[in-house]
Amino acid sequence: MSSETPTTWPPGGLDFIVDTHVHFWDAARVDLYPHLAPSVDRGSLGVPAGADIGASYGPEDHRMNVEATAVGRTVHINAMRDPKRFQQEAEMLEVMRSRYGFPQVWIGKIDLSSPDAVRSALASYEKFPGYRGVRVLAVTDWSNAALDVLAESLVATGRVLDLGVHPSSATEAVRYLDRHPGLSVVIEHAGWPEQSDVSNPSTWRSAVEQLSACRPSPHVKISGMAMALQTTDAETYRPWIVHVLDAFGADRAMYGSNFPVDSAVVDYLPLGNVCSEVVAQWGGENAVRRVFRDTALSFYGPL
Template identity: 30%
Template sequence: MIDAHHHLWDLAAVHYPWLSAKGVSRFFGDPSPIQRNYLLPEFRAEAAALGITGSVHIQVGAEDPLAEAKWVQSVAEANPGWPLVQVVHCDLTAPDLAQQLDVMAALPTVRGVRQIVGRAPGEDAQTGTNALLDDPRFLEGLLQLSERGLSFDLQLIPELMEKTARVLAQAPRTNVALCHAGSPHDRSPEGLGEWRQRLRWLSDLPHVWCKLSGLGMFQHRWTVEDFRPIIETCLDQFGADRCMFGSNFPVDSLYSDYETLLRAHEKLVPDSQRSQVFAETAAGFYKF
């Protein structure tokens, strides 16, 4: 079993501005309980007890993305009994992108890049990351990823799916992992209906996969039934061969423990699809 989306951090080794900022609420809530070291032994103890045997580390806002990538590489090398690969951050619009990618790709654990397009409406208005979709350099960067055999982790909100799909359609050789099921932030029946319709723009692209992850970020006091329409829609639109489980720990640890989260996903994924969702899809996508 593979956890296809989690984070680690050592605050003494790498600087993360958002983890040092005090009293700042984020779109996913109050981060103060996780503004501490979160290292592989802690994550592994929870995950391995439930059958997880490997994982994908996703970049998480380090001030120096290369320093973060090198640190994750060192963690992987120090723990050969735990298969660990990583998705790093690069600005796909940077003038020296080719050089950045060459340096990152030289690290044996690197499988892809994440540059966040959208987090939540409020934060997006401040960060301006939505503008990436109108920048021709962003598409050029996506094309450079496929040239190096790297994938792209896509985080965005439903309102951006149609425009994003038009960009991704021009880079059909770059495999894309949609983070957090596309962040359905409006959990009303109407909101989920709009997310479901917009999701089709992405699920219709054969080079886009979907992560069943981060579902607690927009609904903290969730139940299994709250997740049902999201997980069932993703399985219906993408198929189990393009869906993979991710815990989004430690961020989603703000709302539940690891076992509660994993069991909720297991309950909603049919038995016949579990081997794909919890192992095979991620193993193939991230080249374990």
């Protein structure tokens, strides 16, 4: 890696970059984001002990982060806890889009308590212009019939699934995805390695290979790795990013900052520098264009 940190990223002369993984949240809305309350242990988010991510992250915060970059499109990813309140966040995001011009699109929360709850939530989302799909993570029962209804409904409506899967759940996730070959799905956070995978990444490496080969040909996000790696060292990131790219290819990989969660470990610009330099060394400017723009435009649609 170069010793000097460039002031803008990535290389390749892109007119704009797409950040596919940002969480806008209002810390004052503890009804929507109870995990931001000062008394809550943030360990479930994977951030370092004592790290403070309890502040609001809004349009002005994001604008300050991206002003030294070519980031011109942003995808908001749901970070609420209560699926019954999904419409309140949707309304908040649409106001934000109207006032500030971003996020260009967003991924919402889904209620998996029953097949009917899934159908109702998805129907309600369709009235919002910025809606592109839903997020599912921390699945404990992959046999839940609501998951299959969700996949079938997303395929029928042309919407997408952001899926959070830890390495320990990859085999069950692959079985689920294999049942829905027409589903447009992206695996979040490079297969979401945990801190226990850092010292022995073999399980994570196998999970990435499994997920990349399943029937829907999933996409993947190069995002969220700071939560596990907890460093800004570029050489530490390299083997993780390269393995993801080797498994999925640049046509199915896209960049996401995972801000403000990853801000507990790394600043916005250095994170982009690290990722773009590794991608450029792996596949040149063509790979950079795909990972930082083209794949996201193909997957999420017009931004």
